[in-house]
Amino acid sequence: MIEVKNLVKRYGSVEAVRGVSFTVQKGMIYGFLGPNGAGKSTTMNIITGTLAATEGEVTVNGCDIYEDPVGAKSAVGYLPEQPPLYPDMTPNEYLAFVGEARGLRGDKLWDAIDRAVEKTGLGEYADRLIKNLSKGYRQRVGIAQAILADPEIVILDEPTVGLDPRQIIEIRDLIRALGRDHTVILSSHILTEISAVCDYVIIIAHGRIVASDTLENLTKQYEGKNYIDLTVRGDESSVRRAVESIPGVEEVTVDPKPLGRLHVRIAADSAADIREDVFFRFADARMPILSMEYEEVTLEKIFLELTGEAPARTDSAALSAEVPADAELAEQPEPDVSDVPAPEPEPPQSAKPPKPKKSGDDDDYTPLFGG
């Protein structure tokens, strides 16, 4: 339905979107997830023809958004971040305007308006001036506008912002209902919202897509997984020999570090707590464990790591500035000072970049979603 290829948008020297590509299939609800300023709105504006991309192409229903904008736009209903309402009109007048502009006339137009008003629960507010409506009802008018002409694709940019909890639930139900006979793209920076309604999640951060999969797969792949980070002294092959046979271990990554140390990251099934096994295996193999950190991974944590990661990785100045500090520490009598983590192994609550303590070697962290 929608094909987006290598989308780039530059505002002056700022790159808001850097090479976004994805495909949208018919009849699914897509969630666009990312922190504020990640490029969600810009991408949506480009898909709907509101903005022009600096590079890349967008095809909607086979119509290129630049070559056949009218064809592409008539298949899409769009609610921008700020609902585009005329305050001096009533919702009915406003919807009549949008419907006519989208080519509806006469009975068809009024049927469509009645349907949209009913679906969004505008009811008694349909004849009040929009400027007298509360934020939540304005948002509903905006959604009514997007679904009015029964477009094949409905794109909603943060549709539940400013609504009260009851309205949020209503709007989510509405979106789920829309998903039955429309393709819906929904953006949000709220994870629970996406996981509540979407079939497919696209996580975007710093203008790039960092993950894109069905919600089931994402959950299956990551939510049920725990990670153990270890620093051991030893060699890679014996580490692998010691660890890989433990039941429940799914993946082991080993990165050599200075002074004969290895950073080992073990991904394990959450059903089994393998920390004791790991300890005894290394003890048997005479490989001292210098540090061990246990983290439980939830979808929320994945999101925070993915969306917080990019600046740390691209901020080469900060990294290079930290390298000498690390080297200096390494020359001290106790060489492992820089690697011993703070004594609490709780998963971090904030969106801080993963493993900030391992300054200097930005390659030792394997991105969960393959970059």
Added chain:
Amino acid sequence: MSAVYKKELRTHLNGMTGAIVIAFLLLMVGIYTIAYNLRGMYPNFETTVSAASFLYVLAIPVLTMRSVAEEKHAKTDQLLYSLPMSMTQIVLAKYFAMVTILAIPCGVICFYPLILGSFGTVRYSTAYAMILAFFLLGAALIAIGMFLSSLTESQVIAAVLTLAILLLLNFMSGLATLIPSSAAASLAGFLILALIAAVIVRIMTKNTTVAVSAGVILAAAMVLVYAVDASLYENAIPRLFSALALFDRLSPFSQGLFDVTAIVFYLSAAALFVYLTVQSMEKKRWN
């Protein structure tokens, strides 16, 4: 297109702008008619309308100020961009809605010669030719106002900008007489225009190299032409200014002449600024 047209028309009529413009033009043209034709007992309605054309300086900014600026300010332009119609259609719909508002007082004014005719001899053909030219002048000025409104997000800035430009256009022929007509002075004037052109290029393209080279090429061409034949520059700037004086194109009509060039001039000015408005709206998508 008709949907946008209807919406715009309703906005002008429900909001105050349309009513203010219609009422103001009718009131003032009425006062002019009383003063010139009824009290002054002057049978020539063309002169009245010609004098009343100054009212556009005040009326047009009120009509055009919100046309595009308010859409940008309220972010409703995002809706217009996402509608399945071209920007040309949207801008034309907005333009025709404003022209329709202007047509209302012009239509009412059409009755005045008939009323005057019951008191004496009125030359209807020249009077109606004048009203047509008056209407087309207004249509051209609306296009200018709409273009200026598309440059900003603020209605106030749009209104002040339009007022200033219309005042300048109104005084243009007077200004032309103040400017020295020698070839050297005209060259200096054109060099300043080249500089302004370079600045505009810089703003539009954000590319200093292109802007500087455009300015240098323009200036060099002008100096070259001056070196070859300086007489070409004789009186050039005053002539340019007079050519741009939209309001003064009415004067043949007030003398009872039907000046086709003026009609063409007004229509081309309107088309040019409608086109520029479309470009200005399109540019916003590319910024």
